[in-house]
Amino acid sequence: MRFLPFILRNALRSKRRTVLTILSIVVSLFLFCTLRTVITSLDASLRMTDTTRLVVRRSTSLTFFMPLSYKDRLAQIPGVEAVSWSDWFGGVYIDERHFFPQFAVDPKGYIPMYPEYDIEPPGAPDTFQRERTACIVGEKLAKRYGFRVGQQITLKGQIFPGTWDFTVRGIAHSHSPDLDTNFMLINWDYLNQRTGNLGVVGVYVVKISDPSRAGEIAKTIDATFANSPAETKTETEKAFQLGFITMLGNIQTVIVAIGTVIVIAIILVSMNTMMMAARERTREIAILKALGFTNRAVLGLVLAESLLISLAGGVLGTGLARTVFSLTDFNAGGFFSSFIVTWGTVARAIAIAAFLGLVSGVVPAWNAARLKVVDALRHAG
Amino acid sequence: MAIPLMYNVRNLTVRRTATLMTAGGIGLVVAILILTLALAHGFRATLVATGREDNVLLIRAGSNAEVQSGIDRAAASVIETDPGVLQVAGGMPLVDRESVVLTNLTRRGGGSSNIVVRGVNERVLELRPDVRIVQGRFYRPGTDEIIVGEPIARRFVGCGLGDHLRFGARDFDVVGIFSADGGGFESEVWGDAETLMPLFDRRSYSSLTVRLADPAGFESMKKRLESDPRLRVDVYRERAYYDAQSTGVATVIRVVGVFLVIVMATGAVFGALNTMYAAVGARTREIGTMLALGFTPREIQMSFMAESVLLCLVGGVLGCILALPIHGMSTGTTNWQTFSEVAFQFRITPQILVIGLAASLVLGLIGGYFPARNAARRTISEALREG
Numbered sequence: 001m002r003f004l005p006f007i008l009r010n011a012l013r014s015k016r017r018t019v020l021t022i023l024s025i026v027v028s029l030f031l032f033c034t035l036r037t038v039i040t041s042l043d044a045s046l047r048m049t050d051t052t053r054l055v056v057r058r059s060t061s062l063t064f065f066m067p068l069s070y071k072d073r074l075a076q077i078p079g080v081e082a083v084s085w086s087d088w089f090g091g092v093y094i095d096e097r098h099f100f101p102q103f104a105v106d107p108k109g110y111i112p113m114y115p116e117y118d119i120e121p122p123g124a125p126d127t128f129q130r131e132r133t134a135c136i137v138g139e140k141l142a143k144r145y146g147f148r149v150g151q152q153i154t155l156k157g158q159i160f161p162g163t164w165d166f167t168v169r170g171i172a173h174s175h176s177p178d179l180d181t182n183f184m185l186i187n188w189d190y191l192n193q194r195t196g197n198l199g200v201v202g203v204y205v206v207k208i209s210d211p212s213r214a215g216e217i218a219k220t221i222d223a224t225f226a227n228s229p230a231e232t233k234t235e236t237e238k239a240f241q242l243g244f245i246t247m248l249g250n251i252q253t254v255i256v257a258i259g260t261v262i263v264i265a266i267i268l269v270s271m272n273t274m275m276m277a278a279r280e281r282t283r284e285i286a287i288l289k290a291l292g293f294t295n296r297a298v299l300g301l302v303l304a305e306s307l308l309i310s311l312a313g314g315v316l317g318t319g320l321a322r323t324v325f326s327l328t329d330f331n332a333g334g335f336f337s338s339f340i341v342t343w344g345t346v347a348r349a350i351a352i353a354a355f356l357g358l359v360s361g362v363v364p365a366w367n368a369a370r371l372k373v374v375d376a377l378r379h380a381g
Numbered sequence: 382m383a384i385p386l387m388y389n390v391r392n393l394t395v396r397r398t399a400t401l402m403t404a405g406g407i408g409l410v411v412a413i414l415i416l417t418l419a420l421a422h423g424f425r426a427t428l429v430a431t432g433r434e435d436n437v438l439l440i441r442a443g444s445n446a447e448v449q450s451g452i453d454r455a456a457a458s459v460i461e462t463d464p465g466v467l468q469v470a471g472g473m474p475l476v477d478r479e480s481v482v483l484t485n486l487t488r489r490g491g492g493s494s495n496i497v498v499r500g501v502n503e504r505v506l507e508l509r510p511d512v513r514i515v516q517g518r519f520y521r522p523g524t525d526e527i528i529v530g531e532p533i534a535r536r537f538v539g540c541g542l543g544d545h546l547r548f549g550a551r552d553f554d555v556v557g558i559f560s561a562d563g564g565g566f567e568s569e570v571w572g573d574a575e576t577l578m579p580l581f582d583r584r585s586y587s588s589l590t591v592r593l594a595d596p597a598g599f600e601s602m603k604k605r606l607e608s609d610p611r612l613r614v615d616v617y618r619e620r621a622y623y624d625a626q627s628t629g630v631a632t633v634i635r636v637v638g639v640f641l642v643i644v645m646a647t648g649a650v651f652g653a654l655n656t657m658y659a660a661v662g663a664r665t666r667e668i669g670t671m672l673a674l675g676f677t678p679r680e681i682q683m684s685f686m687a688e689s690v691l692l693c694l695v696g697g698v699l700g701c702i703l704a705l706p707i708h709g710m711s712t713g714t715t716n717w718q719t720f721s722e723v724a725f726q727f728r729i730t731p732q733i734l735v736i737g738l739a740a741s742l743v744l745g746l747i748g749g750y751f752p753a754r755n756a757a758r759r760t761i762s763e764a765l766r767e768g
Contacts, residue, residue: 017655024651031644060548061485061495063448063720064581090449159449161441227550229582233485243485246492247715247722258413262645265409269652272402276659 007304014277018309021273025313025356026320028266029349033321035255035262036345041336042245044178048337049237051211053113054218056204057240059233062088066230068192068199073224074206079217081209084109087202089186091155091164093145100141102155102184104191111136113205116179117172121149124170132190135166138181139173140331147171153184160195180337206234263352270313271360274306278364285368286376299369306361307354314353318346384671384680389688392660393695403656404696407741410645411700415737416707417638419727421631424714427725428627431565432620435596436508437465439589439606442613446626446719447481448497451585456612460589465602467592469507474591477505480578481587483721484548484570487538494715494722496533498548498581499566500574508592511564517542517557522573528557530567532711532724546570548580565623568713568724590619629718646744653748657689661756668756669764682757689749690742697741701734 011018056074058064065087074083089102105111107129111119119125119136128134137147147153147168155164166186174181192199208217218234225232235243278285285298293301322341324330330339393400432438439460440450452460457478460466466474480500487493503522506512520526527546534540534555545552553572561567574586593599603616617625661668671681713724 017658020651020655020658024648027644027648027651031641031648059485060581061483063483063495096445156443158443158445161443229550231550243493246488247494249712249714258641261409261413265406265645266648268402268406268409269648269655272399272406272652273655276399276655280659280662 003301003304007301007308010281010301011305011308014280017273017277021270021309022313022316024269025266025310025353026317028262029314029317029353030321030324031262032259032352033318033341033345033349034325035259036348037321037325037339037341038255038336039252040342040345041178041339044340045180045337046238046241046245048116048176048178049241050116051214051236051238052208053237054206054208054214054221054234055237055240056206056221056232056234057202059222059231062202064230065198065200065202066204066232068201070201070204070225070230070232074204074221077217077220077224079208079210079213079220080206082109082113082207083204084113084207085188085201085204086110087188087191087200088159089155089157089191090159091157093153093155098145100144100182100184102186104186104188107187107189110185110205113207116175117181118175119170119172121170124149127169128185128187131167131169132187132193133166134169134187136170136172136185137168138183139171140181141184142168142171144182160191162194164194177338177340182331182337263356267356267359270306270310270356271363274302274309274360275364277305278302278368282371282376285371286373289371289373290377295369298371299365302365302368303358303361306365307357310353310357310360311350314350314356317353318349321349322346384676384684386687386691389684389691392664392688393692396660399656399659400692400695403652403692404699406649406652407693407696407744408699408703410642410649410744411697411737411741412703413645414638414642414740415700415704415729415733416727417634417641418733418736419704419707419729420712421634421638422730422733423725423728424634424723425624425627425631426728427563427568427723428565428623428716429620430511430563431561431623432618433509433511434618434620435593436619437591437593437599437602438617438619438622439591439614440587440617442607442615444615447479447588448483448719448721450481450587452587452589452612452614453585456614457586457589459609459611460591460606460614463591463602463606465591465594465598465605467594475504475508476589476591477502477508478574478586479505479588479590480574480581480583482577482581482583484546486533486540486546489536489538494537494713495720496537497569497719497721498527498577499569499571500577501571502574505571508590509561509566511562512559512566513561514557515560517555519557520572521556523576524573525551525553525576526556527553527570527572528559529555529570530724531558531560532567532713533570533722534558536713536724540570548577551580563726565723568722626716626718630714630716630723642740646740650744650748653689653693653744654751656692657685657749657752658755660688661685661752664756665759665764668759669761672759672761672764678757678759682753685753685756686746686749689753690745693741693745693748694738696744697738700741701737704737705729 071083084106086103086105089104091102111125149168151168153166157164172181214236221234222232325339440447444450461474461476469475482498483495484498485493486496520528529540539546542555542558544555606616707727708729709726711726713722716723
C-alpha cells in the first residue's frame with residue numbers, strides 16, 4: 001500500500017497516454033454493459049410473467065382467430081378458474097413510426113386477470129366496461145405522448161379498416177419497472193360490433209389455480225379442440241413471450257460474439273499501451289532494482305499500475321452506462337419494458353476490467369522483473 | 382521533397398508488436414462494421430430480389446401488407462380484365478390470385494417463427510420465372526401437396542422433401558423444394574390457393590399479382606384501378622412493394638450496427654493515438670535530424686500522418702480478411718413489417734469492403750493528426766537535445 005502514491009505518479013506521468021487508455025476502456029466497457037443489458041432486460045420481462053396464466057392461441061399462428069364460443073368450453077375444463085380474451089388491433093397512431101401495441105380486450109374479465117397493474121382513476125375499470133369507445137393506456141405510453149384522462153386518440157385500422165376514435169378513461173401503472181406499460185387497451189365489444197360480430201378472438205388468457213398443473217391443463221385444452229376447424233396451442237405466459245424473442249433469430253449468440261470481439265479489441269489496445277509505458281521506463285526500472293527492489297516488487301509495481309488504469313476505466317465505463325440509460329429512460333422505442341444496467345452486469349464489467357489489467361500488465365511486468373540491471377542501464381544510457 | 386514512404390514502412394516493421402496490436406484493434410472494428418453492413422445488405426437484397434419491375438401487386442387499400450389485405454372474387458375479376466394486363470396464349474390474362482396466411486413452424490434446433498403460406502395458381506411460374514423447382518416436383522392443383530422454399534426446408538422441422546405439414550386439420554405432403562434466386566419467396570411455403578383458402582377459412586384473396594402488357598403502362602393502370610369505386614385497392618410495382626417491406630428491419634440493423642461501430646471506433650482511435658504518440662516520442666531525435674537535413678515541419682507532419690494511415694489501413698485489410706468468411710452464411714429473422722420469417726445471407730459486396738477500408742483510413746487520419754502536429758512543432762535544438 002505504501003507504494004500507491006508511487007504507482008499513481010507513474011500512471012499519471014504520461015497523462016495523455018493514461019487518459020487515452022482509460023477512455024478506450026471506458027468506451028468498450030460501456031458497450032459491454034449495453035449489450036449485456038439487452039440480454040438481462042429481455043430476461044427480466046420473461047421473469048415478470050405469471051405462472052398461473054396460460055395463453056391459448058390458434059395452432060396455425062397468432063394471426064388466426066378462435067370462435068368466441070371457446071370461452072365457455074375453456075371455463076369448464078377442470079383447474080381453470082377464469083377465462084378472458086384479447087385480440088391484436090394493429091392500428092396506426094399518426095403514422096407508422098409511432099408504433100405501440102393495442103389490444104382489444106374483453107372489457108369485463110381482462111383487467112382482473114392482471115392484478116399486477118393498478119388502473120387510475122379508481123372508477124376506470126367500470127367506465128371501461130360501460131363505454132364502448134373507452135380505452136386504457138399504460139403509464140409509459142401516456143408519458144410518451146402526454147395522454148391524459150379524457151383525451152381523444154384516433155387510430156387508423158390496418159387489420160380492421162377505418163378510422164377509430166377512443167377516449168382515454170384510465171392509466172395503467174405497473175408494480176415493477178420490468179413490467180411493460182407501453183400499451184393501449186380498447187374495448188373488444190366495440191371492435192366486435194363494428195366488424196359485424198365476427199367474434200374475432202386472437203388469444204384466450206386462462207387463469208389456473210395450481211401452477212404445477214399448467215402442463216397437464218394445457219394438454220387438456222389442446223385435446224378439447226383437436227380436430228376442430230380451429231385447433232389450439234396452449235402455453236404458459238412465459239413460453240408465449242419467449243416465442244416472440246426467438247422469432248428475432250439467435251440474438252443471444254450475436255451479442256455474445258460481439259461482446260467477445262470488443263473485449264479482445266480492448267485487450268489489444270491496453271496491452272499495447274502498458275508495453276509502451278514499460279519500455280520507456282527500462283532505465284528507471286533498472287535504477288529501482290539497483291536500489292534494492294526485488295524482482296517481485298518490480299513485477300508488482302508494473303502490474304498494479306496496469307490494474308489501476310483498467311479498473312479506473314471499468315468503473316467509469318459502467319458508471320457511465322448506468323447513469324446514461326437511467327437518466328434518458330432509454331427503451332429502444334418501446335422494445336424493452338425497462339433497460340436497467342443490473343448490478344450483476346456492473347460486477348461482470350469490473351471483473352473484465354480487472355482481468356484486462358492483469359493480462360495487459362503481465363508481459364511488461366514479467367519483462368521488467370527479468371531485466372538485468374547492467375544491460376538496462378547500458379542500453380538505455 | 383517528401384520524406385520517402387519507405388521510412389514509415391520500416392518504422393512500422395521495426396515496432397512489430399505495437400503495429401500488430403493497434404492494427405488488430407482497428408481490424409476488429411472494421412470487421413464488425415463490415416458484418417453489420419453485410420447483414421443489412423443481405424436482408425435488403427433478398428427482399429428487393431423478390432419483385433419484378435414489370436409485375437404489379439394489388440392489395441386492399443390501406444392494408445400495407447399482404448397478410449392484412451383482402452380482395453374478393455368479384456374485384457379480382459374486374460382487375461383481370463384491365464387493359465394494362467398482359468394477355469398470353471388464348472387471350473388469358475397473366476394473373477396470379479394469391480392467398481397469404483402465416484403459420485407458426487418450429488425451427489430445427491429450437492424456437493419457432495411465422496412462415497408465409499402462399500396459395501398460388503398454376504400461372505405463378507410464368508409470372509415469376511426466377512422460381513425453379515430444385516428437388517422433387519411442382520404441386521398438383523387440387524391435391525394436398527405443397528412445395529417449400531430451400532432455406533425453409535433446411536431450417537424448419539417438417540419441411541423437408543417427403544415430410545408432412547399440418548394445416549388446419551389436414552396433412553400436406555411436401556413434394557418439391559424450390560429456389561427463387563435468393564429472393565424472399567424462398568422463405569415461403571406454396572400450395573394451391575383454391576385448396577388452402579377454405580382450410581384457413583379465407584373467402585377472399587390476399588393479393589393479386591399481374592404482369593404489365595407494357596412496362597411503361599404502370600402509372601395509367603395505377604390511376605385506373607385505384608380510382609375504380611368497385612375495388613378499393615392499392616397498386617404497387619412488385620419490386621417497390623417488397624423494397625418497402627425491407628426498410629424497417631434493414632434500418633434497425635444499420636442503426637444498431639452504426640452505434641456499435643461508432644462506439645468501438647472511438648475506443649480504437651484512442652489506441653491509435655497512443656501508438657502514434659509513442660512513435661513520435663520515441664523518435665524525437667530522428668525528427669531533429671530530419672529538420673536539420675532540411676525537411677520542413679509540414680513534410681514531417683505529412684510523414685507521420687502517412688504512417689498512421691498506413692498502420693490503420695493494415696488494420697482495415699486485416700478486418701476485411703477477418704470478415705470475409707462470413708459471406709454467404711445464411712441466417713433468418715422475423716420481418717416485423719410482415720410478421721413473418723425471412724431467410725437471407727450475409728452479403729459482402731466490393732462497396733462494403735471499400736467502406737470498411739475507408740473507415741480505417743478515417744481512423745488513421747484522426748489517430749495520426751494530433752501526434753503528427755505534435756511532431757511538426759518541434760524545433761531542431763529542442764528535438765536534438767531531448768533525444
